[in-house]
Amino acid sequence: MSENYTDPSGNTEAFRAFAHTPEPAAPAATASRVPMIVGAAVVVVVLVAVAVWVAVG
Secondary structure: OOOOOOOOHHHHHHHHHHHOOOOOOOOOOOOOOHHHHHHHHHHHHHHHHHHHHHHHO
């Protein structure tokens, strides 16, 4: 058996220091969802127009 014993308390102490650090603050303003909603509406309108065109044609 080897004599190279590593004390786990060093790793535990490092982990505890990491676990108790405060998280960075989230950005105050989140990205607006308006462009995504407008894009989805445009896709829906195009799909309905294509479906009508295929049904009529």
